[in-house]
Amino acid sequence: MGPSIAALIVISVLLTAVVVMFRANQIGATLLANATKANAERVTEIGNTKFEITSVSTSTDWYSQAEDFDPPNAFGCKPIVHGINRTGEITAADPDQCYWFIGTDGEVVDVRLYRSDTRPGSQRLSMDMYDPASDPQVGYGFDYFDSPVDQKSISLTGGSGTYRIKAWSISGGEGHYTLKLVVNNPPAFQPMTCVNYFHIENKGSSVFSNFENMDVIANLDSNTTELLTRSGDLLPGLNEWSVSIPATTTTDGIVKNNDVFQQGILNTGEIMELRVNLSGYSDESGTIVVVFPNGVSSTKNFDLLCNN
Numbered sequence: 001m002g003p004s005i006a007a008l009i010v011i012s013v014l015l016t017a018v019v020v021m022f023r024a025n026q027i028g029a030t031l032l033a034n035a036t037k038a039n040a041e042r043v044t045e046i047g048n049t050k051f052e053i054t055s056v057s058t059s060t061d062w063y064s065q066a067e068d069f070d071p072p073n074a075f076g077c078k079p080i081v082h083g084i085n086r087t088g089e090i091t092a093a094d095p096d097q098c099y100w101f102i103g104t105d106g107e108v109v110d111v112r113l114y115r116s117d118t119r120p121g122s123q124r125l126s127m128d129m130y131d132p133a134s135d136p137q138v139g140y141g142f143d144y145f146d147s148p149v150d151q152k153s154i155s156l157t158g159g160s161g162t163y164r165i166k167a168w169s170i171s172g173g174e175g176h177y178t179l180k181l182v183v184n185n186p187p188a189f190q191p192m193t194c195v196n197y198f199h200i201e202n203k204g205s206s207v208f209s210n211f212e213n214m215d216v217i218a219n220l221d222s223n224t225t226e227l228l229t230r231s232g233d234l235l236p237g238l239n240e241w242s243v244s245i246p247a248t249t250t251t252d253g254i255v256k257n258n259d260v261f262q263q264g265i266l267n268t269g270e271i272m273e274l275r276v277n278l279s280g281y282s283d284e285s286g287t288i289v290v291v292f293p294n295g296v297s298s299t300k301n302f303d304l305l306c307n308n
Contacts, residue, residue, distance in 0.1 A: 050204035053274075053290060053300035057193040077164055082183045089176045090125075090169055097167040101181060103131075103156040110182040112151045113167055125177060128166040131158020194306040198274040198288060199249070202266045206294075209265040213293040216241040218278055220286035228276060238279040245272050281307045 077098035080086050088097045103109065113125050156163060167179055202208065216228045231240035245259040249271045261267045276288065283304055291297040 048205040049292060049294060049296040050202075051290075051292070051296075051298055052201045052203050053288070053298050054199045054201070055195040055300060055302055056197050056199060056273075058196045058306065080165070080179065080181050082181060084180075086179045087176065088167065088179065090167070090174050092172075092174065095168055095172065095174075097179075099165045099167070099179060099181075100162050101165075101183075103160065103163040103183075105156060105158070105160045108153055108155050108184050110151055110153050110184075111165065112178075112180040112182070114150060114178055124169065124171075124173065126168050126170045127152070128168075129154055130164040130166065131156065132161030132163065133159040194304040195302045196306045198276075198300060199251075200243075200266075200272045200274055200290065200298075202268050202270055202272075205268055207262075207265055207267050208292065210293050211243050214243070215289075215291040216274070216276065217289040217291070218276060218286060219289065220278075220281075220284045222284055226278065228278075231277075234275075236275055236277040238277055241274060241276045243272050243274050245270065249273075276305070276307075278305065278307055281305060 077100045078086070080099040080101050082101075086099060090097065111127060111129075113127050165179070165181070167177065212230065214230070216230075218224075218226045218228060220226075226239055228236075228239055228241045231237055231242040234242055234244055236242045245264060245266060247257070247259055248255050249258045250256070251271075258271055260270070266272050274288075274290065285301070285303045287299050287301050289297060289299050
């Protein structure tokens with residue numbers, strides 16, 4: 001090989017190296033530019049993300065809510081307040097109805113449990129009273145109700161606290177009934193409310209539709225934390241959450257149009273409804289944490305969930 005050919009080979013190799021280096025620098029610069037752009041867009045999106053969580057409460061759902069309690073009734077125990085009738089139905093599938101109230105030691109309460117017709121003998125209704133101090137499987141007060149005018153007076157001698165009334169039929173009689181509790185010195189009625197669902201309002205300029213990657217976390221005051229799973233239905237199952245963007249919303253009694261611009265997308269100023277259902281929930285206060293896919297989060301405290 002002559003000197004000229006060798007020189008040409010060296011020059012060719014050097015030129016190739018220069019071209020490769022230039023191309024690598026060009027690719028690197030492009031990747032860096034893309035990464036910088038993506039990061040800038042993410043920073044901008046996060047900066048434009050702002051949402052506010054509010055709770056929507058109802059007292060009706062609290063009055064219908066059954067707390068877990070077994071015994072006396074595996075189906076749950078509902079609240080009953082002075083002077084307000086409660087209605088129920090004794091069936092073969094649900095033979096024991098349970099109601100609770102806050103009683104004061106030493107006071108006398110009147111209980112009325114009746115149907116519209118007389119129920120003599122084996123068809124008569126029965127009532128057991130469970131106090132807060134004794135074994136809940138042993139009712140200390142009980143009686144039978146034969147006619148619509150029957151009323152029983154019972155002294156509360158088991159201490160102050162939560163008393164429970166079991167409405168049933170000792171011989172398996174079925175049907176609808178009405179239960180009324182009259183307290184001799186009733187406290188002022190203060191209807192409790194529970195959070196039925198949460199409103200999430202988009203107060204930023206970013207829009208959202210990727211709800212699959214949203215996280216919802218429930219923190220209860222009993223130091224219980226649960227990462228909930230998204231439900232495929234509007235009404236979530238146990239330890240699930242669901243969201244929907246309704247066509248209209250009601251705020252402070254005013255009905256407003258919602259989901260106007262792009263259906264199914266949470267645009268600026270629009271409201272999304274969040275529902276949660278916690279397994280084993282027992283009238284605890286806590287906090288709901290919502291984390292959007294870009295990492296922006298917000299929290300909302302609650303005193304009591306309807307948990308429906």
